[in-house]
Amino acid sequence: MDRVKQKARDLLDSNKVQVVIGYEEGTDGTARPVFIMDSKNIDKLIFNDRCYHNLAVYLTKVEVEKIGRVAVEASLNTLKGIVKLASEGQFVFEDIDILGVNRNGELYEFASLDEVIDYIDQHPVEYSPEEISLLRKIESMTREERWEYWQEEFSRCIRCYACRAACPNCYCDACIVDINQPQWISPTPDALGNLEWHIIRAMHLAGRCVNCGACAKACPVDIPLNILNLKLAEEISKNFGISEEFLLTNYPLAIYDPNDKENFIK
Amino acid sequence: MTPQNKLLKKECLPTFVETLVKGGKLLYAPTKENERIEFKLIENFSEIYLDYIQTTKSIKSIVFPPIEKLFEYVADKEHVEIKDVNLNTIPETIVFGAHPCDAASFKVLNAVFTWDCNDEFFLTRKDKTTVIGLSCKNHDDYCFCTSVDLNPGSTEGSDILLTRIENDNYLAEIMTEKGEAVYKLVKNLFEPAPQVDKNAFVTQLPKLFDLNDLRGKLSFEGLSWMQQSLRCLSCGTCAYVCPTCSCFDIQDIGNQTKGKRVRIWDTCALPQFTLHTSGHNPRHFQNERWRQRIMHKFSYEPERLHVYGCVGCGRCSRACPVNINILENLIEISGGNK
């Protein structure tokens, strides 16, 4: 962690960056994102298991762009978010300074986007046993049980859009829920509106999601949104035989294979 | 009416609740399911979980539902028929076990909904709602009701306030006529109240800032609004869990021939909230929206409605996905820990 701090300090002191986005101790035992603009505060920086926020989410925010050049304390998930955003043209990779951190908080430096991709590739996504077992449990339900399960989960949704706000890939200036000509999704936080919202959120992230789980962690009412993303990630890899590495910089729903399955098409 | 104190023995509590439920009123009370504590519609006393510090969502939705139908319409080529909502259909409701912060929130909501006109939807719901409060035995680091001039045993907003005293019996402070009406339904369960020092049985929560100090320090310009809010993701969680946030949006749901107009919760945290048709947005940046949230609750509402828009429940801080702790920020603004 010392090397991370040192590099962050150097970047700030040399005015190469105007802000370092990282993690600090929050209240009540939490860790939280922090924005350090003065190197004397650099000792606030931490990294541990509680640092789950995907900091890539801040890189597309107007408030952050306004500050100047940014350095990010980047966990694996944040790195994935950065690569994805760069591949979707949301910023130029070289315009961001990366303070890569591994699980132990040790500094990783990357000279190029390719190096980041290699690094990500060497660390394939690991789903927790809890995630997998919930996914399998839902899959093994009958259709009616699945319906009841999700209706129950979605019934808690208050449409605060924390899931959207916490997701690095939900960077649209005008989200489809905010469009009312036509009214794509019912704005009401009732069963239909909530179902439509969660369907469209999952579909818009299908093939783009970096599976960081930030959406589910942000949800104030504990809807397991990550399971929806995980399900679609599995379906995409199963049906289209696409690797995680390929997905980082490609969008599988904008390409096709003439031999894609069609056993469901009459 | 003159408030009166009674004793409710702990063994009488289940009968108390179930008698009220059988009386035909809807009864909401805190429940615990999968570690989630929320107010829910209750049928049996056993569903209730009273040993809680805070629920995720507040009781606001009972008087100010997230979706409320304002009217229905049916239209043909020449005519539009508007069908008003029959407010008589709004059910009699009891909120059981709400903490004093939640109970006090109705006063804030009332101030908003009676400010320039009387909102009959809110007022009818409020009139039909009886709050049976419960003083707090515990608090956590996010609680700060004492700093906003409430306290864990405050009777503000409660029609009856229960406080757990010796032997887990309850002191019942019957504060209002609505409270008395409930009391009369189950009078036989109550005994005369003993002399107790209620304060000894509620949690002690130190005051961490002074509202007047805070209000004096608030300024539109010149404060570190940006520093405080950079972390903010611009979601609406804080407003939707807040017991006093009362902004709403009006939506028409339906088509040319039939449909309804509803109002649904909205929040100043989302950029679209103030987006003008012209494309201009007076609160384009999040720090502007964060400032609005604080200024509205601690400056504009006291100025115009003579009530502070915060009851110190701490829900926004607990629910915030990036740990924006409003207490931290209020202390910082008001000039440090007192």
Place this chain on the structure above:
Amino acid sequence: MDEFEPKIVAFVCNWCTYAGADLTGTSRIKYAPNVRIIRFPCTGRIDFMFILKAFARGADGIIVSGCHPNDCHYTSGNFHARRRWIVFRSLLDFLGIDVRRITFSWVSAAEGAKWADLVNQTTAEIRKLGPYTSYHKISKPEEEVIYG
């Protein structure tokens, strides 16, 4: 009670299935009157939200049909659509939405008889499944929601 008549909406592409359905007409092949066709230039144009919207508006079943692979007037619209449907369908199924009520099909401009069969089979299938009550129930916007 009247016998249940399924309401089915068909989203079809202009070049193949719409023309195929025209051919059904030209060939005077009779089929069930339960389907209402909405014309799209291409299956690639069909947003998955249209399918949900049709259910929300009261459809009991949906047909989505376009050109056979390699026959797309725009070369690849049907391939892109197919991929989207694979993902969408698995999501719907995972959420407990009855995917048996969505029939995906390829009907070419020369397959007038296939179109008639498709409509008849789909109508029979949906008739068997009954009205899509669970979706229609949630589609009536709630008068009010009180958390709890």
Place this chain on the structure above:
Amino acid sequence: MARIGVFICHCGENIGETVDCTKLAEVTSRFPGVVKSVDYKYMCSEPGQTLIKEAIKENRLTGVVVAACSPRMHESTFRKTCSEAGLNPFLCEIANLREHCSWVHEKSEEATNKAIDIVRALVEKVKLNEPLYPIKVPVTKTALVIGGGVAGIQAALDIANGGHKVILVEKNPSIGGHMSQLSETFPTLDCSQCILTPRMVELAQHPNITLYSYAELESLDGFIGNFKVKIRKKAKSIDENLCTGCGLCTTKCPVKKIPNEFDENLSYRKAIYVPFPQAVPNKPVIDRENCTYYLKGKCKICERFCPTQAIRFDQQDEIIEVEAGAIVLATGFDIKRADFFPEYGFGKYKDVIDGLQFERIASASGPTLGEIRRLSDGKIPKKVVFIACAGSRDPAKGIEYCSKICCMYTAKHAILYKHKIHDGQAYVFYMDIRAGGKNYDEFTRRAIEEEGAKYIRGRVSRIYERDGKLIVVGADTLMNARPVVIEADMVVLATAGVASPGSEELAQKLHVAYDQYKFFTEAHPKLRPVETNTAGIFLAGACQSIKDIPESVSQASGAAAKVCGLFSQNELTRDPLIAVVNRTAPPLYSTCVGCFLCQSVCPYQAIEKEEIKAKDGSVIKIIAKINPGLCQGCGSCVALCRTKSIDLLGYTNRQIYAEVDAILNTL
């Protein structure tokens, strides 16, 4: 406020008999926004159109729904009608009551209710239609003709003579197609080569025509007026500029036993060869699959003898890129061969041959120099059985259509045979004689009555060999299915005509439709028979369906006329039903976030990047932009766009939502 007119056509009884049009008009008149709703016997008739025009003016209509036949039939008719009354044509929508309702349902309340739903949906859609204006795009006045048979030659010459450039691509070493293989032609019996060869030469020498023989279409991009074509010129292994066509290489080539395709494999050719003496261009190619050098790495005899050193063993296929404004498809047909007829012993018995082989045998330039002889022993066949409908009209064989030309060429064969072998007897087994055409019936009658061909109405069940004779077993259905057994010396099968190989792949490259038999599909079977559904691509000859020479030539001239018509304008107008990216007020400028995921879904590379710049020139935002010249309006990008920043004119999201809502809004 919308002021919509609904015009309900009875289509005589086609709609009126099934759908209660009076009720429909009454119900639709109550739809919000409908100010005029009438029904009429024939809306497409002159008085019907006048009715619409007057209603537009009188009622100041802002939108029109014509409830009639399929929009594929009369959409353009009614849009034109609206336009003539001053209403933007794109404010007119067609409700398909005939093909999608009255023709597929019995007269019933349900049929009328369905009609009401259909009209309601279109009324709600048309309320959201916006006036659109055609897009103008420049036209490259060069035509690409694919296929150098008689149809391709005719189309190329007609277009070239009309003053436009033509590029003709032929996959074989020479143009000429099947017609160059024929001996004589029906019903005049003039020599095929004699009438075709001058045309071939004219084409080769025409200043407006560039001929690429031994070449195929590699890929096609672009759109009407602006096609970008890649042509693969297969390596001929000779330098055409140096080669004089002296033929010495062919003479010296030691590889002699390669079946000659031009002679339907009845003779042999060399590995370096010119397909036939009158070939155009008359220069050889090396057949690399059979050339000793390519197979074994040595030989090069041709190179040694070539007086101009024109042989190029290392020549590569060459990709030529050209631009064209229109394309004529004239890829012709093929016939069923060998293994398709095991019951007739075809492929087993040498003297069972197909029609094209008979043409070669009868041809003066053929393998027998025009003498009709058995292939097995060279004897003169005294009895020849011709079997029509070999494969055609045979559902069991999977070919349900009539190959059309066989009746006539079989009659021709019988006559030719009789002319060459006066004492021979021709028998013809047929199902029906289809001799519709100028002088066609007379021609078959001549075969029967003057030339003495015996026509037997019935099918041949099998053929077997006995003592050097082919025993043909059939039945005469006009004689109570009496068995007929003929001891023939030769059997000629008029095998089914089929689409030429590779048609499917070609159609896919060109994005044109094709039917189940892989014949290309015309845009309309009656009214647009030479166009495809892909604008700017036309059809000529047997690639659309089997045709004889005069028909192929007429269609070729028709296609040429279409091309010349297209080329008569400097720019052409295109349907404005294309995708557009929205623009909004600053500071957003557009809801497009510039992810450009839409780019890879666009089949036409029509999505470009647009920089939104501030006054000082700095880039504020990069968003997508649709090139209106390239966009074909498929809408794939629209469905993909997460922020719904792209919409498709004519099929906007709002319109489709309105349709979905209305179609299910049964009160």
